[in-house]
Amino acid sequence: MFWVATCIFVVCYAAIVSEKIHKTKVALAGAALTLILKVVTQEDAFHSVELGVDWNVIFLLISMMIMVNIMSKTGVFQYVAIKAAKLGRGNPFSIMVIFSVITAIASALLDNVTTVLLLAPVTLLIADELEIDPVPFLITEALASNIGGTATLIGDPPNIMIASKAGLNFMDFIVHIAPIIVLIMIVWMIIWKIVFGKRLHVSEHLKVRIMGMNEREMIKDPKLLKKSGVILGLTILGFMLHGFLHFEPATIALAGAATLLLVSGEDPHHILVEVEWPTIFFFIGLFIIIGGTVKAGMISFMSVEMIKLTAPTADNTLVLSMVMVWFSGIASAIVDNIPFVATMNPLLVEMAEKIFGGTGVDALQHAKMLPVWWALSLGACLGGNGTAIGASANVIIVGMAEKAGKPISFVRFMKYGVPVTMLTLAISTAYIYIRYYYFG
Amino acid sequence: MKIAEFMNTELTRVPPDMDFATLLAKHASTGTRHTYVVDEEGRLIGVITNLDMLSKMVPSYLTSTLASSISDGGELILKRFEENKHLTAADVMQRDLVILNTDDTLIEANVRFHEGRYNAIPVVNTEGVLVGDIGRKEILRHIAADICGLPGAV
Numbered sequence: 380m381f382w383v384a385t386c387i388f389v390v391c392y393a394a395i396v397s398e399k400i401h402k403t404k405v406a407l408a409g410a411a412l413t414l415i416l417k418v419v420t421q422e423d424a425f426h427s428v429e430l431g432v433d434w435n436v437i438f439l440l441i442s443m444m445i446m447v448n449i450m451s452k453t454g455v456f457q458y459v460a461i462k463a464a465k466l467g468r469g470n471p472f473s474i475m476v477i478f479s480v481i482t483a484i485a486s487a488l489l490d491n492v493t494t495v496l497l498l499a500p501v502t503l504l505i506a507d508e509l510e511i512d513p514v515p516f517l518i519t520e521a522l523a524s525n526i527g528g529t530a531t532l533i534g535d536p537p538n539i540m541i542a543s544k545a546g547l548n549f550m551d552f553i554v555h556i557a558p559i560i561v562l563i564m565i566v567w568m569i570i571w572k573i574v575f576g577k578r579l580h581v582s583e584h585l586k587v588r589i590m591g592m593n594e595r596e597m598i599k600d601p602k603l604l605k606k607s608g609v610i611l612g613l614t615i616l617g618f619m620l621h622g623f624l625h626f627e628p629a630t631i632a633l634a635g636a637a638t639l640l641l642v643s644g645e646d647p648h649h650i651l652v653e654v655e656w657p658t659i660f661f662f663i664g665l666f667i668i669i670g671g672t673v674k675a676g677m678i679s680f681m682s683v684e685m686i687k688l689t690a691p692t693a694d695n696t697l698v699l700s701m702v703m704v705w706f707s708g709i710a711s712a713i714v715d716n717i718p719f720v721a722t723m724n725p726l727l728v729e730m731a732e733k734i735f736g737g738t739g740v741d742a743l744q745h746a747k748m749l750p751v752w753w754a755l756s757l758g759a760c761l762g763g764n765g766t767a768i769g770a771s772a773n774v775i776i777v778g779m780a781e782k783a784g785k786p787i788s789f790v791r792f793m794k795y796g797v798p799v800t801m802l803t804l805a806i807s808t809a810y811i812y813i814r815y816y817y818f819g
Numbered sequence: 820m821k822i823a824e825f826m827n828t829e830l831t832r833v834p835p836d837m838d839f840a841t842l843l844a845k846h847a848s849t850g851t852r853h854t855y856v857v858d859e860e861g862r863l864i865g866v867i868t869n870l871d872m873l874s875k876m877v878p879s880y881l882t883s884t885l886a887s888s889i890s891d892g893g894e895l896i897l898k899r900f901e902e903n904k905h906l907t908a909a910d911v912m913q914r915d916l917v918i919l920n921t922d923d924t925l926i927e928a929n930v931r932f933h934e935g936r937y938n939a940i941p942v943v944n945t946e947g948v949l950v951g952d953i954g955r956k957e958i959l960r961h962i963a964a965d966i967c968g969l970p971g972a973v
Contacts, residue, residue, distance in 0.1 A: 454884055457884065457885060457888075461888055499880070500880040500881065500882060500885055501885065503878065503880040504878070504880065504881065504885055504888075504889070507878060507895055507898065508889075508894075508895075510898075588894075591890045592888045592889060592890070593887070593888050593890070594888060596884070596887040596888050597884060597885075597887075597888060599884060779880065782879045782880070783878060783879050783880050784879070784902065
């Protein structure tokens, strides 16, 4: 079974990376093969916590998508964007900074793709009105979306997967990841000021166009905005308290989504049809394929090799953490970070159990293991900024720019993405070393 | 009943190299539904609808909600016109064409309209030369007047 599971895994991975076949088709076909060839049983795939579909991840994703779909109908994102552009007095660099911060915050609380889908058209309009190239703004937003999404448990799918596997809660991410993301944003914006500060200038008569825009027209449904704002706020409060309340994050999210569906008056057919089902089924297929590799011993074999390479001990995981930041970062710039984290998660579980002994939370949340999880999160999420295909938000931005007649070449994206990725990974490395090994 | 018997034969034909500004002016000034792009032998190679021209004059990212935030928008349209000036009819036209032949029947044409929600469909002869077009209104008028015999429909 070892070689069967390994073959399915390698072929599926290659097919996903090649992008010749839609990744959801590949994942579902791989999952079907894993079941048909009895690498795992259906019982394992559907009901086993170790080998099967992680329903916590699936329901958290679906619930957040439902909430975002309803919220996006209110026009609040466009309202905030235009209001922000006016706050920046039409100054292009101020707008770039404000939009980056808004994108990062929105991406930390909602999904990255929705955030850029809603903000990119406003960005294109503002660039048109200011008669400037929108490309630096669009790429900056994609990068900000991936950086901001790293800050919270719900901000980016890799974090949802890591949290579910390692039993980490929302506040763990706020305490351990959010501070470094704030620092990264500050350093990045200072560097952006040096790069773009003098280049982005427009005449006063063009700024007047921005000041003349009417943001109030954006709010299409004020009642729905109030309802969804309150429920999203309560849901985020629920996330903050879920560890204390002993609820899984998916329970909180499902409660929020169900309440918003009930009170919004929206037709569930319309809302549910907009859930990104291909992504959901991609996750489901992937979990089953990875479950096969765990059961067949491939992940165990890889964990032994990784231990040989990085030589972690119960007292020292420094090399493992450092390698994890950069390995995850580079891998996630090249391949989708979701299958990458899906593979790394069981690998780290095996390693934790071998290094620290025992199973469950004791091993996974050992003081010396936690920095490794944070390294994986930072590397996988921030690494997506490296290339135009490194993260879903990048793909969306490139597609929208092309449709608007402002194509972004792969190389042009990398000119922005690679330096920002190197900078953010370097800051992350220093942060993990100083916080968890130097002072820890 | 063959559609050649009641199709419209007053068409706007343009060559594929017609520039964008001339095309826009022609679209604005003629009363026909579509502009047909034909080669030197009169063979149909593309169709340009009013919607095709309109969509070239607004940014692709603009939604009706977002458009309501702008006070005027005249500059945006003018900018789009300047950006598109280098285009020709061949760049703007739809190449994936639905066509009818002169010997197709009324009921075939009627079904085509149902299937594709077209405003008008070009009609070509056996050599592919454009000879006319037929719209929803012509079919409806023909059904009401000639088939159902309703005198008020003529």
